[in-house]
Amino acid sequence: MRIAISDDALALACGADAVAEAIAKAAPDAEIMRVSSWGMSWLEPLVEVDGIGYGPATVSDVAAILDGSSSLNIGKIADYPFIARQQRLTFARAGITQPLDLEDYQATGGWLGLAQAREIGPDAIIETVTGSGLRGRGGAGFPAGIKWKTVAGADGPQKYIVCNADEGDSGTFADRMLMEGDPYCLIEGMAIAGLAVGADKGFIYARSEYPHAIAKLNAAILVSAHIVAPFEIEVRVGAGAYVCGEETSLLESLEGKRGEVRAKPPLPALEGLFGMPTVVNNVLTLAAVPYILANGAKAYADYGMGRSRGTMPIQLAGNIKHGGLFETAFGITLGELVNDIGCGTESGRPVKAVQVGGPLGAYHPASDFHLPFDYEAFTAADGLIGHGGIVVFDESVDMLSQARFAMEFCAVESCGKCTPCRLGSVRGMEVLDRIKAGGRATADPIESLPQMHNAPKQGRSVDEELSLVTDLCETMKFGSLCALGGFTPYPVMSAIKHWPEDFGKAADMVKDKS
Numbered sequence: 165m166r167i168a169i170s171d172d173a174l175a176l177a178c179g180a181d182a183v184a185e186a187i188a189k190a191a192p193d194a195e196i197m198r199v200s201s202w203g204m205s206w207l208e209p210l211v212e213v214d215g216i217g218y219g220p221a222t223v224s225d226v227a228a229i230l231d232g233s234s235s236l237n238i239g240k241i242a243d244y245p246f247i248a249r250q251q252r253l254t255f256a257r258a259g260i261t262q263p264l265d266l267e268d269y270q271a272t273g274g275w276l277g278l279a280q281a282r283e284i285g286p287d288a289i290i291e292t293v294t295g296s297g298l299r300g301r302g303g304a305g306f307p308a309g310i311k312w313k314t315v316a317g318a319d320g321p322q323k324y325i326v327c328n329a330d331e332g333d334s335g336t337f338a339d340r341m342l343m344e345g346d347p348y349c350l351i352e353g354m355a356i357a358g359l360a361v362g363a364d365k366g367f368i369y370a371r372s373e374y375p376h377a378i379a380k381l382n383a384a385i386l387v388s389a390h391i392v393a394p395f396e397i398e399v400r401v402g403a404g405a406y407v408c409g410e411e412t413s414l415l416e417s418l419e420g421k422r423g424e425v426r427a428k429p430p431l432p433a434l435e436g437l438f439g440m441p442t443v444v445n446n447v448l449t450l451a452a453v454p455y456i457l458a459n460g461a462k463a464y465a466d467y468g469m470g471r472s473r474g475t476m477p478i479q480l481a482g483n484i485k486h487g488g489l490f491e492t493a494f495g496i497t498l499g500e501l502v503n504d505i506g507c508g509t510e511s512g513r514p515v516k517a518v519q520v521g522g523p524l525g526a527y528h529p530a531s532d533f534h535l536p537f538d539y540e541a542f543t544a545a546d547g548l549i550g551h552g553g554i555v556v557f558d559e560s561v562d563m564l565s566q567a568r569f570a571m572e573f574c575a576v577e578s579c580g581k582c583t584p585c586r587l588g589s590v591r592g593m594e595v596l597d598r599i600k601a602g603g604r605a606t607a608d609p610i611e612s613l614p615q616m617h618n619a620p621k622q623g624r625s626v627d628e629e630l631s632l633v634t635d636l637c638e639t640m641k642f643g644s645l646c647a648l649g650g651f652t653p654y655p656v657m658s659a660i661k662h663w664p665e666d667f668g669k670a671a672d673m674v675k676d677k678s
């Protein structure tokens with residue numbers, strides 16, 4: 165009997181260790197393996213017995229699971245609709261292999277991409293990655309091949325590959341799952357990038373909230389050092405600042421400085437870590453590379469739509485019945501993801517809003533469910549797909565509170581370098597608080613000063629406060645140095661636009677203007 169249970173952080177948090185121990189006691193002759201997670205979060209701990217899944221399992225379910233009578237039986241996991249409907253390229257090993265087992269990795273196609281890269285050399289590697297259409301999966305969507313070509317062509321005595329593993333968006337966990345479940349895949353991707361651009365040193369900048377991922381990466385780096393040599397990798401741990409997910413701020417932090425955004429130019433590709441040409445790519449970008457090298461550019465580019473080629477590991481979270489990781493080709497609609505794959509809300513109430521792309525992403529109403537998951541389609545709809553996080557809210561959510569949360573998040577996480585973000589976010593919170601209070605009845609003492617000749621002297625109505633926050637969002641969007649201040653207006657303005665009733669009826673005026 166072969167029994168597999170995940171040792172992913174989510175499974176552990178749900179009690180996977182206790183279930184594994186109980187199984188070991190009850191079935192001493194069984195072969196128990198600790199594997200990566202299939203990514204079906206609502207079924208963890210998921211116990212797989214000879215291919216058949218049982219979940220979510222507790223210690224008290226063990227006897228029935230072992231004799232096959234458990235009502236938690238979901239049938240063959242590989243055939244379960246949530247899994248069978250996916251197109252898993254980056255997460256092909258999820259749920260199947262033991263994360264640190266080199267033999268498992270090799271037996272499932274591991275190192276084939278690196279072998280091919282060594283065979284064809286730097287120019288052909290870059291040509292292959294460019295031809296695959298791979299774009300940065302961290303959020304910016306910049307073509308990976310072009311970035312690599314720039315670094316390859318840059319002068320410098322030392323070049324670096326930096327993996328951005330500071331996964332801080334709400335509702336996202338794909339980087340964590342990949343690092344915990346398939347660390348050699350990331351290592352292989354980084355080694356291929358190093359070969360392509362002429363870098364022999366790589367850093368993985370991981371967030372401190374991911375202790376399991378950090379431990380697995382460190383162990384995997386040690387075990388595979390001889391395979392990727394002369395390329396070397398080090399893991400560096402962040403200190404909890406969201407803005408360090410922005411590439412230049414990350415580089416500052418990696419250099420041991422305060423995590424503050426750098427002005428561009430110079431681009432990190434030309435003057436990055438310690439002033440040297442540097443590739444900064446997200447975990448998912450680098451982890452897609454071994455498949456591309458092993459199978460060719462076309463095999464990857466055949467998936468997707470428009471300029472969004474390949475697959476995207478989409479993360480379903482929030483108030484959703486079937487949350488988890490769903491890797492599929494670009495082009496699937498938002499409605500399919502929320503209703504067909506995620507099966508609607510966990511609460512059973514109607515969906516009111518879906519935030520796509522992390523805390524800086526827009527809130528979408530059900531009328532946007534036709535949108536295909538595609539960089540350009542979401543941009544055209546005043547949104548973004550970011551790192552592929554989808555957070556679902558039911559009808560009980562108050563969108564004014566969500567808009568205020570966006571401003572508060574920006575205020576807390578701002579690096580402080582530029583005024584629209586540092587001050588605008590605080591002023592934004594204040595304006596939204598006043599809207600909640602129904603406007604301001606009396607004049608502001610500062611605005612009453614004679615120098616403030618343009619300010620109203622009689623307080624402000626909700627209409628006027630909404631005009632003010634709209635102007636403020638425009639200033640933040642176009643005047644901020646990086647995406648934190650520049651994208652905070654997305655959740656705020658989308659909330660006002662689509663749910664004016666949550667801001668008072670006067671919000672219709674803002675909707676008409678936008």
Ligand code: SF4
Nearest residue numbers: 579581582585646649
């Ligand atoms: S937008 Fe905010 S986080 Fe970005 S540089 Fe300006 S102050 Fe810093």
